[in-house]
Amino acid sequence: MKKEELIEKAFEVRKNVLKMAQIDKKGFIAQGVGAADFLTVLYFYAMKYRPEDPKWEGRDRFLLSAGHNAIAVYAAMAEAGIIPKEELDTYGLDNSRLPMSSMPAYTPGIEISGGSIGLGLPIAVGMALGLKKKGSDARVYVMMGDGELAEGPVWEAAMSAGSYKLNNIIALVDVNGIQADGKTSTVLDTEPLTDKFKAFNFYVQRIDGNSISALMTAIDNAKASAEEKPSVILCDTVPGKGIPFLIGDPKSHFISLNDEGWVRAYQELERGEN
Amino acid sequence: MGKPGIQSVISDSNIENNHPTADAPFGRTLIELAKENDKIVGLSADLAKYTDIHVFRDAYPDRFYNVGMSEQLLMCAAGGLAKEGFIPFATTYASFIARRCYDFISQAICEHNSNVKIIGGLPGLQSGYGPSHQATDDLAILGAMPNLMIIDPCDAVEVAQATRAMAEYDGPVYMRLLRGNRVPMVLDRYDYKFELGKAKVLREGNDALMISTGLMTMRCLDAAEILEQDNIHVAVLHVPTIKPLDQETILNEVKKSGRLVITAENHTIVGGLGSLVASLLMDEKVSCDLKKIALPDQYLAAGTLEALQDTYGVSTKAIIRQVRDWVK
Numbered sequence: 001m002k003k004e005e006l007i008e009k010a011f012e013v014r015k016n017v018l019k020m021a022q023i024d025k026k027g028f029i030a031q032g033v034g035a036a037d038f039l040t041v042l043y044f045y046a047m048k049y050r051p052e053d054p055k056w057e058g059r060d061r062f063l064l065s066a067g068h069n070a071i072a073v074y075a076a077m078a079e080a081g082i083i084p085k086e087e088l089d090t091y092g093l094d095n096s097r098l099p100m101s102s103m104p105a106y107t108p109g110i111e112i113s114g115g116s117i118g119l120g121l122p123i124a125v126g127m128a129l130g131l132k133k134k135g136s137d138a139r140v141y142v143m144m145g146d147g148e149l150a151e152g153p154v155w156e157a158a159m160s161a162g163s164y165k166l167n168n169i170i171a172l173v174d175v176n177g178i179q180a181d182g183k184t185s186t187v188l189d190t191e192p193l194t195d196k197f198k199a200f201n202f203y204v205q206r207i208d209g210n211s212i213s214a215l216m217t218a219i220d221n222a223k224a225s226a227e228e229k230p231s232v233i234l235c236d237t238v239p240g241k242g243i244p245f246l247i248g249d250p251k252s253h254f255i256s257l258n259d260e261g262w263v264r265a266y267q268e269l270e271r272g273e274n
Numbered sequence: 275m276g277k278p279g280i281q282s283v284i285s286d287s288n289i290e291n292n293h294p295t296a297d298a299p300f301g302r303t304l305i306e307l308a309k310e311n312d313k314i315v316g317l318s319a320d321l322a323k324y325t326d327i328h329v330f331r332d333a334y335p336d337r338f339y340n341v342g343m344s345e346q347l348l349m350c351a352a353g354g355l356a357k358e359g360f361i362p363f364a365t366t367y368a369s370f371i372a373r374r375c376y377d378f379i380s381q382a383i384c385e386h387n388s389n390v391k392i393i394g395g396l397p398g399l400q401s402g403y404g405p406s407h408q409a410t411d412d413l414a415i416l417g418a419m420p421n422l423m424i425i426d427p428c429d430a431v432e433v434a435q436a437t438r439a440m441a442e443y444d445g446p447v448y449m450r451l452l453r454g455n456r457v458p459m460v461l462d463r464y465d466y467k468f469e470l471g472k473a474k475v476l477r478e479g480n481d482a483l484m485i486s487t488g489l490m491t492m493r494c495l496d497a498a499e500i501l502e503q504d505n506i507h508v509a510v511l512h513v514p515t516i517k518p519l520d521q522e523t524i525l526n527e528v529k530k531s532g533r534l535v536i537t538a539e540n541h542t543i544v545g546g547l548g549s550l551v552a553s554l555l556m557d558e559k560v561s562c563d564l565k566k567i568a569l570p571d572q573y574l575a576a577g578t579l580e581a582l583q584d585t586y587g588v589s590t591k592a593i594i595r596q597v598r599d600w601v602k
Contacts (some may be wrong), residue, residue, distance in 0.1 A: 104386060111357070116381045122347045123382050126354020126362075129339060133315070134358065153378070156344035160351070164339075 001044040006212045009079060010040040011271045014242045016075035018269065020091040020098075021255075022262055027092075027100070029265075030239035030252035032072040034176050034210070035143075038235050039076040041215040042141060042172070046223075051081035054109040060138050061127055063112050065120020066145040069174070070102035073110075073143075082109040118151025120144055121171060125157050128166040128230075139223075142171045147179030149190045155200070161230040162201030169230040170222050171202075174209065176239045178253050193234050202232045209235025242270050291496045291590060293458035296430035300393065300451055301329035303437040304363060308334055314441065315355060317341060317364040319348045325365035325395040326453045345370045346378045352390045353382030361389055361441060368394030368409030368450060372416055383446050384421045390446050397426065397450035397488065398540030399569055399583055404576035409450075410569050413516055414545025416448050423470065424517040425449040426488035426540075430457035432514060435468035443470055450488060460492045466512075473520035475527065479507035481601050483527055486538035487513045487547045490567070490588065494538050497593040506601050509533070519550055521558075528555060528562055534600060536565045540588060543568035565600055567593060 001009065017032035047060040064073050071091065078085045083097070090096035097107050101115040112123050120142045128140050148154065161169055173193065181187045190196075197204045203225050207214040215235070222231040240246030243265050249255065257265060308314045308330065316338045322328040331338040341348050345366050352362040371379070371394045383390045394412060401407035416422060425440070425447060427433045433452050440447040452458075464476050476491070477498055486494045491512040498508040511527050513520065528535055535555075537548040548566035555562065569586050583589040587596065 113381050113385055116377050119350055119378065119382055122350030122378070123354040123357070125341075125347065126351030126356075127358055128354075129351065130355045130358030130360055133337075133360070153344075153346040153350065156341075156347035157350070160341050160344060160347055163342075 003212055003216065006040055006044055006216075007271055009044055010036045010212065011242075012079055013040050013072070013075045014269060016078055016085075016088055017071055018265055020071050020075065020088050023089065023091055023093065025262075026254065026256035028068055028071050028253075029255045030178070030246055030249065031069050031174070031176055032075065033243055034237040034239045034241045035069060035072040035174050036075070036242065037210045037212055038172055038174070038215050038237070039072055041212060041219060043076045043080045045216055046219045047141060054082055058136070058138060061111055061124075061140045062109075063120045063124055063140065063142045064102050064110065064114045065112075065142055066117055066148050066174075067101040067103070067114025069143070069145070070098070070100060070114070073102065074098050074107070077109050083107065117145075117148045118153045121157035121161070122153045124169050124171070125160050125164070125166065128161070128168045129164065131168055132166075139168050139170055142169065144171060144173050145179070146173055146175040146177065146184050146190050146193070147187065149173065149193070150188045158197065158200040158202065165228040166230045167225070167228050170219075171230065171232040173232060173234050174237055175234055176237045178239055180253055197232045197234070201229055203227050203229040204232050204234065206234040206236065209237035210241045243268055244270070291458070291492070293460055293492070295456035296459050297455040297457075298326040298329050298453070299430040299433040299457055300437050300453065301326035303434040304330045305333045307438060307441045308337065311361065311441065313359060313361045315339070315360050315362050317348055317352055317355075317362055319343055319345045319366045319370075321366050321395065324453065325367075325393060325451060327363065327365045327393070345374050349375045349378035349392070350382040352392075353386070353388050356383070356388040356390045361391070363391045363393060365393040365395065365451070367407060368397040368412045369407055371448070372409055372412035376415060376419075379416075379422070379446075380419055384419050387421050387445050389444050391440050392446070392448045393451050394448065395451045395453050399574060399586060399588060400540070400579070402577050402579050402582060405573040408574050410542045410574065411544070412450070413539070413541050413547070417517055417545060421446055422517065423447045423515065425515055427452060427468070427514050428489060428491040428512060429460040431459050431461040432468050433457065436514065439468060439470050452489060458492060460495060468514060471515045471518050471520055473511055473513040473515070473523040475509065476512050477508070477510040479509035480531065480533065481507045482534040482536055482597060483509045483511060484536045484538055485511045485513060485524060485527070485547065485551055487516060488540045490538040490540050493588070493590040493593055496590045497597065500594055501597055504598065506597065508597065513547060516547060516550070519554065521554055524551060524554060525558055525560060528560055532562075534565065535562045536567060536597065536600070538567040538593065541568055542571055544571050565596070567596060
């Protein structure tokens with residue numbers, strides 16, 4: 001997909017996020033719309049997969065490590081045709097295939113359970129080793145949050161991925177700067193992220209995670225890199241991106257809106273990068 | 275005099291009671307299995323040499339991954355390899371598996387019924403290093419994990435048979451490992467074949483029924499022979515699969531007569547075989563006199579194994595002492 005089409009697609013993904021959050025009148029709205037751009041680039045530019053056959057052996061694997069952000073992934077998967085769009089209306093409800101925290105037993109296209117934070121990169125190490133052993137050229141994409149980087153096993157995995165030169169891993173960190181107890185910088189400062197991942201032998205890029213063109217370039221670079229290293233793309237995102245009045249909300253980790261707020265959110269919802 | 279007890283503190287062997295021994299039965303069986311099935315891979319967290327998987331590593335270096343001292347990663351990477359269709363055997367010490375890796379085994383392996391085999395060295399009281407290395411609580415902890423099969427083998431013969439059986443079984447398994455170059459062999463003298471989920475009577479006797487698991491079965495068999503000389507006749511029911519428990523065989527044996535029932539395990543008295551048997555008997559309204567041989571609910575001392583096992587009541591001698599007191 002071309003840049004202009006991707007911008008349109010990201011707009012649709014944001015609309016899906018809003019629609020799903022409205023079911024319970026609250027949720028991970030700010031992160032969901034903030035992650036819409038890089039998820040759009042993943043599903044419509046970077047990854048190979050077959051929507052009708054989510055377990056296709058040749059697919060690129062996508063691991064949502066921070067399962068709380070399932071809302072954004074479902075929103076993108078519905079656009080990608082992996083799940084029917086009308087099913088988004090069941091998000092978080094009883095007997096739904098779309099639980100609030102993602103699990104493979106529930107949802108086609110979900111590879112791992114992401115509720116317990118910090119497991120994505122460690123599992124990716126095993127999958128990447130396995131893919132190399134099988135001679136597959138499939139890649140493992142891992143979506144993490146910046147708050148998640150406080151989890152020790154992330155760094156066990158980073159050390160291993162660097163040591164085993166797993167250049168079939170492309171990790172994306174959604175650096176949105178917020179977590180349950182407040183700003184990431186005040187809860188536990190995870191910076192300097194570039195230096196940290198470089199020290200663990202990663203090929204590191206840090207970009208504006210809401211810029212479709214920057215994301216496209218970063219994916220191209222990661223794929224083309226001749227370095228025998230795992231790749232990480234540090235995506236600085238703005239929580240609430242696309243819904244101006246939500247940006248900067250101190251409670252943006254888990255937002256509740258009243259009826260008026262919903263009307264305003266839809267009215268103000270914007271396209272991303274112009 | 276040399277340094278006291280160094281050999282037995284380190285416990286690179288379980289040699290006792292002068293049984294014949296075998297070298298690294300787990301690792302050697304894994305090599306045989308790997309010849310037959312190219313999906314088998316091995317992993318360890320810097321303890322290959324001490325969990326007998328080093329022989330597999332040397333035979334199949336391109337199918338072995340050392341992840342360093344990263345036990346949480348070990349479990350997740352094994353889960354990832356299983357997702358890609360491999361049959362990973364992941365080894366470290368049992369205390370780290372049970373205490374450090376619980377969430378990772380749960381979320382990366384057992385929730386998805388992934389085909390990972392987890393092998394834990396130094397189960398129960400098999401190290402004199404103190405509580406850090408004494409996995410006295412692994413059966414209780416891991417027993418709460420849905421989908422996880424748990425095996426506590428008796429000797430080298432059973433370690434080999436169980437390794438083969440778990441490779442053929444599609445699902446997560448935890449096995450307590452008896453390791454080293456002198457792992458005792460006992461069961462070859464009995465008409466015995468390991469089967470997943472099956473408990474088996476190894477010896478008949480009318481005075482007491484010992485229901486035992488792991489290397490305690492070897493000690494119970496040795497104790498039973500000596501007790502025979504005192505005219506105390508002890509039956510031994512071996513329960514190598516802790517989960518799922520062979521409830522039918524246990525109930526049938528307990529119901530057979532008014533024998534004293536004694537459970538024996540290399541594990542804390544909390545939440546292991548003794549607790550499972552007691553709970554089963556109560557659930558099924560089967561009444562009997564029940565005694566438990568197990569480690570106490572304490573952090574155990576450091577020291578030499580022989581002395582520790584005797585102090586805490588799980589040595590062959592201690593079993594004989596307790597049974598004599600109870601049967602009198």
